[in-house]
Amino acid sequence: MSGLRFLVTILVGLISIPWTDGARAQFADRCLAVSQAPHPVQPVALKKTEVRLTFVGHATFLIESAGGVKIATDYNDYVRPAVVPDIATMNRAHTTHYSNFPDPDIRHVLRGWNPDGGPARHDITLSDVRVRNVPTNIRDWSGGSIAYGNSIFIFEIAGMCIGHLGHLHHTLTEQQIAHIGQLDVVMVPVDGSYTMDTTGMVEVLKSLRARLILPMHYFNPYTLERFLDRIRSDFPIEMAGDPMVVISQPTLPGEPKVLVLPGH
Template sequence: MEISWLGHSCFQLRGKNVVLIADPVTPQQADAEVASQLSKVNASIVTVSHDHPGHNYVQGVGGNPRVVRGPGEYEISDVLITGVASYHDDERGKKLGRNTIYIIHMDDLVICHLGDLGHVLQEQQLEEVADADILLLPIGGGNSIDATQAAEIISQVEPRVVIPMHYHPEKTEGIPAQLNKFCREMGVEAIEPQPKFTVTKNSLPATMQVVLLTPR
């Protein structure tokens, strides 16, 4: 599988037979070059964590994909997807509403996309997410979890690979403050971002690894 970050919370998962786009991002929420890349993408499946312009730009994805919105179990083109109910804030959705976590079984891997999660995982959510090999999670704070909460969730789930999202890599030298805080929380040194991450079940690292991607 090849994992690419298209900016904000948007990822492309390119499997052997299926392409999945998670949380397609609007041009207004992404740099112009990221949005133009999204418009060129064809996908079989699109997942939407919540109905917000930064996460629901389904019309920007070509290929007439099947769109998954909300909790439930879905099987599309041999990909099993479980949507898990959660909240966009730490007051059970009273401020910002609901969010859906997606657990995606694809090419013998289990990928979890937390969407705009606003709280640490509760017991029932953790049971669903516990088998994740790869965890895609926000770290930027604001309307979703921050670096400290992200580190707590990682310790809850214990995935093999962690890919942070929902922060804004400045186009200047140096590490963005949100990312710097996350690396400190995780106790890792500065990591060189890469344009994509290629992984199979057999190539998963033995111990947890943080992978940084550059948005494209």
């Protein structure tokens, strides 16, 4: 028992020893360093003239403005960004382009078709972002046509017009091109089959004359390469190493160029 009393006496003595100022400072500094340590991933703040584009996959891009607005294109249940967007656009061709159960925290869910019939009409402004649409048609499974089953969404941000063609099934009329306006960036499906053939899609790209062309909606390296082989004589091609790119008017190419962001 005497040994046990001795051990207890030592422990009590250690606990009662007052901390020196240096010890307190060292502990406080360590806690402060931990509390103020940056998160593992901190995206660089955007200038008012910049937009961040991230290819999430399939037909989904995450578009971010300097004002903090986040947009997910062709939002669906299979391929989603890691963050909940403020705005989600959808198209109805396949379930990989829409969701019946979007996250309830999304402020604006914009369907590219009108469930009640007729064309969908969207024109909203949120902070530094304006989103509008131009309806187009799609094919049905019997070979017929569904009027206004798709929308081309146009995002006006930082003095740029960014277009997402959705699940486009046909070339564009002069009226549709006029309503779209002059695009600076276009996100284009390049599968060459489910949407439209490569020749038709190249015609669309030439009519839109966007300075930056971002391929999407390809299912494997073969379909992507088939599209790139077809357009090499029409547009220069750059293969990016990162799925994210920050763009602004001054950094856009002077002539139309294809930028392939890694994805699927």
